[in-house]
Amino acid sequence: MRAVTIASPGSGRKLAFSQVETPLPGPGEVLLRVEAAGVNRADALQIAGYYPPPPGAPPWPGLEVAGVVVATGEPGGDAVPAGPGVGDAVVALLEGGGYAQYAVARSAQTLPVPDGVPLADAAALPEAVCTAWTNLVDTAGLRPGEWVLVHGGSGGVGSIAVQLAQALGAHVVATAGGPDRAARVRGLGADVVVDHRADDVVAAVREATGGRGVDVVLDVLGGGGLADNVRALAPRGRLVVIGLQQGRRGELDLAAVLAKHLTVTGTTLRSRTPAEKAALVAVVRERVWPLLAAGQVRPVVHARVPLERAEDALAMLDRGEVFGKVLLTP
Numbered sequence: 001m002r003a004v005t006i007a008s009p010g011s012g013r014k015l016a017f018s019q020v021e022t023p024l025p026g027p028g029e030v031l032l033r034v035e036a037a038g039v040n041r042a043d044a045l046q047i048a049g050y051y052p053p054p055p056g057a058p059p060w061p062g063l064e065v066a067g068v069v070v071a072t073g074e075p076g077g078d079a080v081p082a083g084p085g086v087g088d089a090v091v092a093l094l095e096g097g098g099y100a101q102y103a104v105a106r107s108a109q110t111l112p113v114p115d116g117v118p119l120a121d122a123a124a125l126p127e128a129v130c131t132a133w134t135n136l137v138d139t140a141g142l143r144p145g146e147w148v149l150v151h152g153g154s155g156g157v158g159s160i161a162v163q164l165a166q167a168l169g170a171h172v173v174a175t176a177g178g179p180d181r182a183a184r185v186r187g188l189g190a191d192v193v194v195d196h197r198a199d200d201v202v203a204a205v206r207e208a209t210g211g212r213g214v215d216v217v218l219d220v221l222g223g224g225g226l227a228d229n230v231r232a233l234a235p236r237g238r239l240v241v242i243g244l245q246q247g248r249r250g251e252l253d254l255a256a257v258l259a260k261h262l263t264v265t266g267t268t269l270r271s272r273t274p275a276e277k278a279a280l281v282a283v284v285r286e287r288v289w290p291l292l293a294a295g296q297v298r299p300v301v302h303a304r305v306p307l308e309r310a311e312d313a314l315a316m317l318d319r320g321e322v323f324g325k326v327l328l329t330p
């Protein structure tokens with residue numbers, strides 16, 4: 001099969017479209033013919049040499065795909081009893097290896113393609129939905145009626161987080177860069193959208209919440225956003241950091257943490273164990289898949305790029321022009 005391989009890790013992002021061995025599904029795994037692969041910032045980090053794949057994963061990037069099962073491994077491993085069979089259309093959360101014509105996935109990390117969602121578009125879902133769900137619900141404990149600030153409602157994760165939080169009955173303030181992107185985030189259902197390039201996000205949060213602040217912040221900025229995020233939180237607010245686009249270090253005003261009884265935390269998806277990922281995929285299937293089938297949450301696909309032009313897709317992310325997700329199509 002052909003895959004997008006890393007020709008020279010770390011040096012100017014040189015990718016190749018190479019002939020490689022088609023992987024074989026092991027116990028509890030399936031082999032997918034890839035219809036589309038989601039492109040993530042973590043892929044760019046891996047290609048740059050900063051984010052090595054976990055042991056056993058293929059060396060080529062790709063954390064999520066949609067495709068059709070063409071072979072199944074022996075039962076066992078962490079297979080679920082109702083795992084997919086040959087011919088089934090699924091999406092999968094991978095340890096790596098999605099930038100290819102075929103990819104191996106753990107059965108327990110696959111989900112059926114939701115009713116009403118085109119197979120290729122569904123590749124935009126696994127990373128974003130699992131990340132949004134686990135951080136908003138498991139980590140932040142977002143409840144109906146609460147306010148949440150979603151930084152980057154225009155992004156792959158943010159575009160899903162805005163819709164999901166709305167569907168869960170929360171009120172959403174979201175940010176986006178520029179008036180056009182802000183208008184599109186409003187179209188996803190956010191109550192208030194702030195153009196982070198032009199407007200003061202904390203002031204907008206206070207205005208939207210009658211001065212109280214938001215209960216939850218879903219943050220992709222990291223260090224550079226820390227002070228404002230703490231200022232934006234209401235008493236007993238929860239800040240969940242999932243991205244470090246403005247650096248890994250910041251100054252935390254502990255007096256505000258104490259006075260407002262705040263929680264400051266963060267998580268990653270990729271580093272979780274297979275059992276943790278299987279449990280997350282199972283709850284996403286139960287809680288989010290019906291929202292997708294009902295059209296309350298939908299994948300946001302910016303563009304489809306042929307697999308062999310993966311560098312162009314990553315460059316689109318670098319330029320900040322992607323709204324939602326960009327997909328690679330073999």
Ligand SMILES: NC(=O)c1ccc[n+]([C@@H]2O[C@H](COP(=O)([O-])OP(=O)(O)OC[C@H]3O[C@@H](n4cnc5c(N)ncnc54)[C@H](OP(=O)(O)O)[C@@H]3O)[C@@H](O)[C@H]2O)c1
Nearest residue numbers: 041131152154155156157176177196220242243267268269
């Ligand atoms: N922890 C995890 O498990 C996990 C999982 C998936 C992703 N992530 C991370 O989460 C982040 C988002 O992922 P993604 O896939 O959604 O990436 P993405 O599609 O590239 O989105 C990035 C978002 O950041 C926004 N942004 C950039 N500068 C901003 C600023 N100054 N203020 C507010 N927003 C700003 C962008 O908004 P505009 O372009 O509109 O300005 C865009 O919406 C990345 O850092 C990624 O690595 C973490």
